[in-house]
Amino acid sequence: MMIGMTAMVAILVATVTVWLRLADETTLAPDDLGRGEYRLLRMDGSHFTQESLLGAPSLVFFGFTHCPDVCPTTLGDMAGWREDLGAEWERLRVFFVSVDPERDSAEILSDYVGWLPGLTGVTGAPEETASAIRAFRVFARKVPLEGGDYTMDHSSSILMFNASGGFFGTIAYQAPHDEALGKIRGLLGG
Template sequence: MADIRKGSPLRPVRYALWALVVLALAGLGWFQFVAPRSGTIADAGTASLGRGDYRLAATDGTEFTQATLKGQPSAVFFGFTHCPDVCPTTLGDVASWQEELGEAGKDLRVFFVTVDPERDTVEALREYVSWVPGVVGVSGTPEEVAKAIKAFRIYARKSPQEGGDYSMDHSSTMLLFDANGDYAGLIGYQEERERAMASLRRLLES
């Protein structure tokens, strides 16, 4: 067994390794908890979020592109209509947020972009989001959806199930964009209500 007692040449190496571990943990904490809420886009490396040449169809009859994010504050969430829990829960949260924001939230646009274009047509999405006022569903060809997933840096992967069916594993965060179309933070899945509302009010006031 290596000798790491006082005076051992391995002792400084051990301290250096522990220092690297501490720095790595500190950096991870910054990117997970501080950077997304700091408003410092360059620090988080998210300045290009939402930027791309995707062209998708929205349930309100419009086209969803990079330009769509400009003009009003927006919240963008990726999911699918066969989602068993995360997506309906998030839509429920959106309905609750809208109720609390009241008139102040009238300018907030919420987009539900499918990660399952093979099953989620615009018509299917229109029915799926219809119970939450103001939420716009977004779909398109698999190729265009893939472009959007890449542009928003979303994780999405088909997960095979028994009987030839499948589900979708996907990111569960709500991405926020200001009226200039710039990334302005995120709301995590089932995030504490007070923090979520603070993020939304800050977005609407920006």
């Protein structure tokens, strides 16, 4: 009986130790969010890499131009935040990264996001896009539709990065306006 109890305690201690180590690693995981080997193309012809997150606070959203709801809603939310933040918005770098490089050329992205000042569309080769999706740990998947067309399922949160390129947090899809403004102001340091 005593050996059985000792074995159970040993298993419990080992389980808790492993869990604490994994919890510690999970807590540290966001430090490398956005870091990796990818080289995408911005609408202006310059490249978008992990270095693009350095030097100014950034918002990064992954979407696509044929998106029926999440992307247009998020762009509309961004327009409202821009209006309310005024000059504070100008301190941000805001990126819309396409998860659909087959259809979203730089020209198409420019038309799609060009109405919102300060928003930069980003696209690239499918392999580079896949590398960026892995680096930012977002979800994106092609979903076939009838007639040979397709849509994309994708993550809907906006990722926030500080001026050092460190992950700061997220803004959830359709977050209340004041909550999103508070998070952006926190990112901007005020």
